[in-house]
Amino acid sequence: MTDYATDYSPGEMIVTAGARQLENNKVIFAGTGLPMVGITLAQLTNGPGIIPVFEAGAVGPTLDRGLPLSVGDSRTTSRANFIQGLNSAFELTQRGFIDIGFIGGAEIDPYGNLNSTMIGNFPENYMKPVVRLPGSGGAGDMSCSCTYTILIVQHELRRFVEKLQYCTSIGHMDGSKDARKKAGLQGKGPKWVITTKALMGFDDETKRMKILATMPGETVESVQAVTGFDLMVDADVYEFAPPSKEEIRLIRDVIDPTQIFCKR
Amino acid sequence: MTDYATDYSPGEMIVTAGARQLENNKVIFAGTGLPMVGITLAQLTNGPGIIPVFEAGAVGPTLDRGLPLSVGDSRTTSRANFIQGLNSAFELTQRGFIDIGFIGGAEIDPYGNLNSTMIGNFPENYMKPVVRLPGSGGAGDMSCSCTYTILIVQHELRRFVEKLQYCTSIGHMDGSKDARKKAGLQGKGPKWVITTKALMGFDDETKRMKILATMPGETVESVQAVTGFDLMVDADVYEFAPPSKEEIRLIRDVIDPTQIFCKR
Amino acid sequence: MLWTGLSPDEARTYIEQKDKSKRDKRMTMTEAVQTFVKDGDNIGVGGFVNSRQPVAIAHEIIRQGRKDLILSFQSAGLVPDYLLGAMALKPDHLSVQRMEFAYCGHEYAGTSSMLRYMTENEKIFIEDWTNFSMSARFKAGAMGVPFLPIRSGLGGDIEKCNRSQTIQCPFSQRNILLIPACHPDVGILHVQEADIYGNCRIKGQTFTCPEIAMASKNVIVTCDKLIDHEIIAMDPTRTSIPFFAVDAVVELPFGSYPTVCHDIHYYDKIHLEHFKGLTDAFRKGDRDSLAAYYDAYIYGVADTDQFIDKIPYNQLKYARQTESRNLELQTHLTPPIA
């Protein structure tokens, strides 16, 4: 029987959930921050054969120099199999070599489209936003061309919105049939959304977001309460298991001991 | 006063003429055979700063392992500055980094267009030519994108034709104004044609071939006699100086001692 | 169609006519920036976020002052922040009119307050791209083609704000995005090693430095170490950028400090976060602290040597010792205290 932790932070819950969703031996495009922690946790638990790819050019490194602070960090290159540059990494993605990409954003809509560009009226105030965010980075590309993506977003009412202020990373678009294919995209789009409140997927027909599991202590209602659109609820919705003591030990002692990304 | 050789072969004359036309410090796309000998001769005489580029990917090597038998030969890489592959070499050309390219062909027309693909009726007999030649190789690309090209063709009546059976390497097209630019090409096209009989250029207006100099022992008439179209004749046509004894020594003793390309 | 920097035809013509000879290209930083960076230039910024950013070149541009610059990069942190900070403090001395980019920020260290300040106050023109589309724009320029097709950005808002165009692929009949080449007037790059002719060796990820070099009209390279040409000639497959693409070679140890330079030094997190904190404070109204930083570390020094001289030795040492070393070996080091 698994020995569950009782003391863990929201970040640690997300990391654990992300890690558990990863299949062994898959090639995973690793973004900075929690995704990097999640991938490393998966490598130490259910996915020893996971192959991380960093957008600055490193394929299949071992993160034995500590957690990179950036996807362009020299730490992403240690004992890699192949290193070139950004074009190479994104062309691998475009070609189909990247199974899974992790993406975040400041806003998300019911179809898994994400905004990481601006808060304000678009297009009117594009040149004078209320808040300017850092921009797409590689997220816009991962969202288009990874085989599928996993989205990580802070679960707040103002972030889960029916309509984005700006669409940076393309999800299931307007949810219409074959919308991505018609647009010219290749990847299948978002498969899961992981938050501190729930694990969500997308309905096969409507492509709208659907609760698959609630995080410990949450209910369908409490999740809906912080979501700015109607969530669908899976028929077999379940409670996601909390992090095990071993998962927490790995995060705290081995992967991110200085709490660079995973605060306690 | 230069000490001229009296005993030299047609190949040696072509190589010498080619070498003398090359300006120092230029980047030159080197094809197999006589061009390679000519470039090496130039490096040993008037062009020590010439930078050869080989289409298989080597930039600026020193040919100190002997004359390469192929542009993909390992000998093209010795002490190079930069080595990648074919796409890299042709992209350098497309970008404008290659000043001069040497090209040959089985047939040439008055505008410097070349055929190295087939003898026979095109397009009717494309799949069943009378004689199938090896094909473009890199010549078709050099003809398009080097800043300018130097053509080397055997001077025979059947090769200097008003109309090619197939246009492999693009010269001045139909000679019309800005024809190359309108087609989408970048390089300026053929500047010189070097044969065993003459050094020729192209008329500024009509873009038709024009005799600039006759090789030793030849006259404008003897050149025209082996040319299947009317050649223009430059107002200042002159007799090209024969190879010097030093040029012949370099070709025979230093560059191509085993007569791989330059027969005596 | 507006081409910033050079149009493909202009870029081709310039390289055609350029002196491509293999000659000694060493220059001082002052000379290099005087010669190759002009008002109104489109500057292609090498490196990636806070990795191998051409910090020393940016400092010299700030010292000399330039107007109406355009910055092109995929993801960058410190260099745009330094330039935007200089503009925020003294817009008559240095100004940026436009940025074409995918990400401006500091990853683990947060968003760019200078980007926020400039955009939220409508002081610069912004063109958003993705990391791949900007990388591919440099690649198109490097390849000598006016565009490349990519499969990103079809159906989102990014391509509505930029010059990309969606076409139907004439072979597959599916939609595809065409992104226009980027030919900066000047590419600014820091590399680990170069010879006097400009042959560059990049260690670790190349980011898009080779593409920026091949796409640009002129290229300034700083290198941590000048190496004998013999070393290049002994293994030319390790050359990342060929000499004829480079116009100025400046030997400048720590030329990308305090960002990470693969195999040379890791981040100086203390210095990075100190500067970042000052930009955050600026956005909230504290102009003086940031101005004091510029006076002390940029305007108040003649060159990068003097800048580095102001960094406490234990920070420099720690940055070097933590680079390319496994975690076990790093735990025996004592981190400097801010």
Place this chain on the structure above:
Amino acid sequence: MLWTGLSPDEARTYIEQKDKSKRDKRMTMTEAVQTFVKDGDNIGVGGFVNSRQPVAIAHEIIRQGRKDLILSFQSAGLVPDYLLGAMALKPDHLSVQRMEFAYCGHEYAGTSSMLRYMTENEKIFIEDWTNFSMSARFKAGAMGVPFLPIRSGLGGDIEKCNRSQTIQCPFSQRNILLIPACHPDVGILHVQEADIYGNCRIKGQTFTCPEIAMASKNVIVTCDKLIDHEIIAMDPTRTSIPFFAVDAVVELPFGSYPTVCHDIHYYDKIHLEHFKGLTDAFRKGDRDSLAAYYDAYIYGVADTDQFIDKIPYNQLKYARQTESRNLELQTHLTPPIA
């Protein structure tokens, strides 16, 4: 629009679904060809003219026999000649239906008599390209785009015979050529070094081997030397092809003999010219001499070891000793006599 090999969408879907795990991929040559080369396949041939041609793989394909093959390459000599020669001798055992290429011949050693025989007798379908356009077709495939724009071949006859399309560039309004991606069913490559997972190191020019590997559905690699994965991990910037693009790794010293293999051996000119002479004779009517060669060197041996065993040792030795050595050192060697 006809796609030979895979269409871009098929190629993408195949790689998406492929097992990309890092696993031991060693196979015997027999297994590798049995598993990955099928009748009707589009074969992407690595190497360039007579440099690093995948000779051993071609011999095994001939031994096993395949029908209706399509050969895609930019410039090649020995491998197409071997395959076309096999077809000329026994068309029921091995046949090539189509070639997409820029150059088929032997440079210093002259034209390809087998190409002449096949075309002049209308036995195969030909699609002409240039070295750049074929290279760019593999590159488009490797990049995962259905086409690339290039500035070659606008206004000549080559693009009238092939599937390229001229469009007006939507940015520069100038004509430009679009060439369709090439996604071979199987890429066949010889490299100097590989690890058991398929990470490959190519010495000297890469030709278009990395592009063919990334573009192909499946890839068979022979290597002169299998190296420890540790060596790859110690300097991953030297990896030319990443493991997940490769399906079979066959350690096979002399796998590209008698063509040149950078740093390993130079040409065996005697053997090359001997075979070339037999193909010339075949075209002029002497079938038996060529048939005898195939019986002796290909059908009559079980594998490449046995093929190499038939080469006089002094030819092997001279080929090795003349590689990567300056002319002065070569003059002290005694060339073998044919």
